Amino acid sequence: MKTLYLNIRELLQVREDNIHKVDGKDMQSLPTIKNAFLLIEDDLILDFGEMKDAPKKNIENVVDVRNKIVLPSWCDSHTHLVYAGNREQEFVDRIKGLTYEEIANKGGGILNSAKTLQQTTEGELYEQSAKRLEEVIKLGTGAIEIKSGYGLTTEAELKMLKVIAKLKKNYPIAIKSTFLGAHAVPTEFKENKDAYISKIINETLPKVAQGKLADYIDVFCEKGYFSVGDMEAILFASKKYDLTPKVHVNQFNAIGGIPAAARHNALSVDHLEVMEDRDFDSLKNSNTMPVGLPLCSFFLGIPYTPARKIIDNGLPFALATDHNPGSSPSGNMNLVVATACIKMRITPEEAINAATINGAYAMGLSETHGSITKGKKANFIVTKEIPSYSYLPYDFGNNNIDMVVLDGKVVS
Ligand code: NIG
Numbered sequence: 001m002k003t004l005y006l007n008i009r010e011l012l013q014v015r016e017d018n019i020h021k022v023d024g025k026d027m028q029s030l031p032t033i034k035n036a037f038l039l040i041e042d043d044l045i046l047d048f049g050e051m052k053d054a055p056k057k058n059i060e061n062v063v064d065v066r067n068k069i070v071l072p073s074w075c076d077s078h079t080h081l082v083y084a085g086n087r088e089q090e091f092v093d094r095i096k097g098l099t100y101e102e103i104a105n106k107g108g109g110i111l112n113s114a115k116t117l118q119q120t121t122e123g124e125l126y127e128q129s130a131k132r133l134e135e136v137i138k139l140g141t142g143a144i145e146i147k148s149g150y151g152l153t154t155e156a157e158l159k160m161l162k163v164i165a166k167l168k169k170n171y172p173i174a175i176k177s178t179f180l181g182a183h184a185v186p187t188e189f190k191e192n193k194d195a196y197i198s199k200i201i202n203e204t205l206p207k208v209a210q211g212k213l214a215d216y217i218d219v220f221c222e223k224g225y226f227s228v229g230d231m232e233a234i235l236f237a238s239k240k241y242d243l244t245p246k247v248h249v250n251q252f253n254a255i256g257g258i259p260a261a262a263r264h265n266a267l268s269v270d271h272l273e274v275m276e277d278r279d280f281d282s283l284k285n286s287n288t289m290p291v292g293l294p295l296c297s298f299f300l301g302i303p304y305t306p307a308r309k310i311i312d313n314g315l316p317f318a319l320a321t322d323h324n325p326g327s328s329p330s331g332n333m334n335l336v337v338a339t340a341c342i343k344m345r346i347t348p349e350e351a352i353n354a355a356t357i358n359g360a361y362a363m364g365l366s367e368t369h370g371s372i373t374k375g376k377k378a379n380f381i382v383t384k385e386i387p388s389y390s391y392l393p394y395d396f397g398n399n400n401i402d403m404v405v406l407d408g409k410v411v412s
Pocket residue numbers: 109110113220248251296322324325326327328
């Protein structure tokens with residue numbers, strides 16, 4: 001069935017060629033068509049252009065979106081959306097003066113979430129996660145990556161990955177899954193981290209691969225969690241299962257995770273709140289996407305990823321939510337885009353590129369998602385009546401979404 005969207009005030013992120021990402025200075029350009037039409041057939045984009053060229057015949061369905069803006073749905077390439085329970089008590093403890101690190105050292109943090117998740121049934125975990133997924137779809141997210149990493153036993157990690165697989169099957173949104181067994185060292189392995197790494201490599205990873213439960217592999221490379229050597233051992237072991245790395249690096253300390261991940265051809269390096277000169281150099285010679293998570297910086301009160309410097313160095317840059325119970329309980333990409341403009345001082349054009357086409361690249365979906373291109377998925381957001389696209393980050397915290405279309409169907 002063909003549907004024609006008419007009188008679009010401005011159609012954003014229009015790419016004639018199927019580009020996969022935008023780098024450096026090119027991020028300043030956000031190609032648009034004013035007073036546009038968008039024609040879709042079933043789940044795909046068939047055509048677009050100026051209203052004067054809009055097709056007039058053989059259209060089954062016409063939608064007038066006068067004064068509204070249309071843009072590709074958000075591509076959220078880094079989330080931990082599958083989790084059990086919440087951690088609002090730790091939030092209150094941080095307000096009262098404890099640091100994220102002190103809370104983790106007391107057995108809180110990731111280990112706290114793992115304990116809850118281990119005691120939660122697969123059915124209950126699915127219900128809690130499906131509710132969050134439905135919420136972010138309403139907020140305009142049209143493609144998402146979800147990680148394991150709150151299981152920390154083989155059984156509980158597989159439980160998380162099965163929940164992600166079930167979400168993939170039951171929802172129209174594109175989902176990529178990532179195995180993050182090395183998210184924290186479980187208490188019982190506290191004195192013997194190497195034994196936990198061996199367990200991940202020799203027991204959990206083969207089962208994850210056998211069940212085809214992951215698209216990517218992740219490691220939290222950080223002081224007190226996993227060293228560069230630990231990360232490299234896990235990434236090396238994942239190669240035989242064809243799992244591409246997408247890793248947590250440089251959140252609190254620069255310990256060499258970025259050059260190591262680039263050497264392992266990581267698809268993305270995420271967090272990057274702390275960066276050294278060598279980190280920029282190693283990314284320049286790679287196909288690895290740097291990903292910033294501004295809501296994590298906002299929520300924990302830690303530095304923001306130097307997005308301005310990353311882009312000014314000619315590199316690409318993507319934005320994601322990090323949706324998780326400890327460092328970013330929000331999965332709102334609209335807020336991510338606004339926070340990036342306000343706190344990272346990147347322009348609306350750069351932020352929208354970072355949250356659409358570059359986000360799609362950071363989860364291997366830019367062939368089908370992230371821009372208005374013929375043949376790509378008909379996944380887009382119709383805004384309320386707003387004056388311009390800069391109004392989106394300017395009007396931060398308010399919901400300017402009128403309609404969400406996924407695979408050609410209006411879902412919200
Ligand atoms: O990306 N940094 C590691 N992992 C998550 C947070 C984990 C948690 O606190 O539950 C993150 O911020």
